[in-house]
Amino acid sequence: MTNVTIKDIAKALNLSTSTVSRALRDSYEISADTKKKVTEYAKSVHYTPNPIALSLKENKSHSICVIVPEIANNFFSEVINGIDFTAFQRGYHVVIFQTYESFEREQANLENGLARRADGIIMSLSGTTENFEYLDKLRADNIPIVFFDRVPPLDDCYKVVSDNLEGAYKATQHLISQGKKRIAHITSPPVLSITKERLAGYKAALRDNNIDIDQNLVRYCGFEPKEAFQTIDDLIKNHNPDSFFICSDRLALNCFEGLKKNKNVLAEDICIVGYTNLKTAHLLEPPLTTVRQPAFEMGQQATELLFSILNAKGRTIPYQTITLKNELIVRY
Amino acid sequence: MTNVTIKDIAKALNLSTSTVSRALRDSYEISADTKKKVTEYAKSVHYTPNPIALSLKENKSHSICVIVPEIANNFFSEVINGIDFTAFQRGYHVVIFQTYESFEREQANLENGLARRADGIIMSLSGTTENFEYLDKLRADNIPIVFFDRVPPLDDCYKVVSDNLEGAYKATQHLISQGKKRIAHITSPPVLSITKERLAGYKAALRDNNIDIDQNLVRYCGFEPKEAFQTIDDLIKNHNPDSFFICSDRLALNCFEGLKKNKNVLAEDICIVGYTNLKTAHLLEPPLTTVRQPAFEMGQQATELLFSILNAKGRTIPYQTITLKNELIVRY
């Protein structure tokens, strides 16, 4: 009952392995009779082709490597769902790697994925990645890579992003329309594409409403809870914000916690908007107004783009950036 | 710069492939001289062994297949972190499959993982799985499988669980010590092991406190939000609960939402305890007291158990159940 091979079938039916192989692949050269005999026998012994042998032959693994900062983060796990959904439809496997925001681990994961002969890569950059030389190696090896959400500051690569500028603009505009004027913006490390784009959206909204930009209210913040707490405390103590626009799932969570610790502040009419896909946003107190990214769809689109590159055969798919719309969900 | 093989190295250095192979594996039969030449050259051309060829040869894939209901669930993503952490240390890859609580998908995933020649499986059962015949097939194919959290009701398998009975007992006891007497218990489908064990803990605590068990207060509930809402509404309308003990991340989330919709009820002195690893439990309003499972550790232990089976070589590792302690985190 251990793994049956084509050879076993050939022996049992007194045929050659090539005949069996062709019969199983429904080749035109094989008689209906033989085909029937082979497929029926194969079924009866639960034959399943060995994908490893196939991979070795075709030098393809039929797997794609997904590299994300962490999966215990609703945005990323939703994206992964989208990737998963699309990839499995096409018989591809998804192997997930986590960088925990470390460039070194990102590189190690990449090496690892390549060593395993991933056919393609889908990736969202770590918060510490500034070097993109590995892209040359990938090109040399003909391994396509599609970035999503956190993408490199380069034109010559494939990207799927959401319209961060517009999302941040809408979020800020929402706060302004609530009468807020001192809007703190707590955001991810400045190297990230999303950070820059969202900051630009924030600034544009302030400018369009003739509100001066106070640099003290703009804070880059790492993903450790303590950092977020300190940032929040300093803002409240020294800079008198009347509202907060916080980016990323993890930061939103940490900052929310930091705000909770300042009960007196929350008791005032503080407004908070998060750029996040947190599942519990509507259950928090105060309920969190959010800019929600179409995470599942992002995963789908990234995967489809990857497949279009994989199936290009000679034709070259132009480098492109797919931009999806965000949704502002007002809860306060 | 495309993938360098042993053959390429052999040709370049005028050696045979076997010599190169042995030199790279640091075999005792090879002269120090040759070894040095080979390893240095290999490094210079960025040789990485092709794991697919190795897999074909060894009939091992060096990957393990993880099957869970869903990854966008903090409990499962934490467990996966633990698995990931342990597996990668040993050079193993983790391929994740989601069942979305469907038995059919669970079976399909299993087939898929086996077809890909996973060396082992780590699995948490879907909410609709009652048939365990596939275990025989796995045994016949010598594929070890370790279950965690939601495990089969069988003795002859490997399991890693948390002490659900004790966890539920402590949770219920906590509510009783708050003066609660009509404690509603909303829990997962009755087929699941965790459901039975937690129910037993709930009942034991009531019994030990001389509180009669009201069957109307015990509700099995699926994972759709609507179901949870209906359950909550019916309980409140018709059965006068003074507190809730809700099991599973997803159910806790859905029921919390259902409770929020009943503002009048929440305004009373209602106590809620969740059996969940939700990251935002402490940020909810009211803050959610929880029984927290050692999810990461569960993943670690399951993986280590799996490896001990994989490395057993002849020796048989006895079927066993590893039970971890839960933590009651009181927030109210």
Add this chain to the structure above:
DNA sequence: TTGTATGCGTTATCAA
């Protein structure tokens, strides 16, 4: 219509 031989990258066996 079917069979034979070869190769994918690697290691193990046997020979030299």
Add this chain to the structure above:
DNA sequence: TTGATAACGCATACAA
């Protein structure tokens, strides 16, 4: 100490 060859499972070019 090194080399030639077969084998892992499969697909295919070439023969028959």
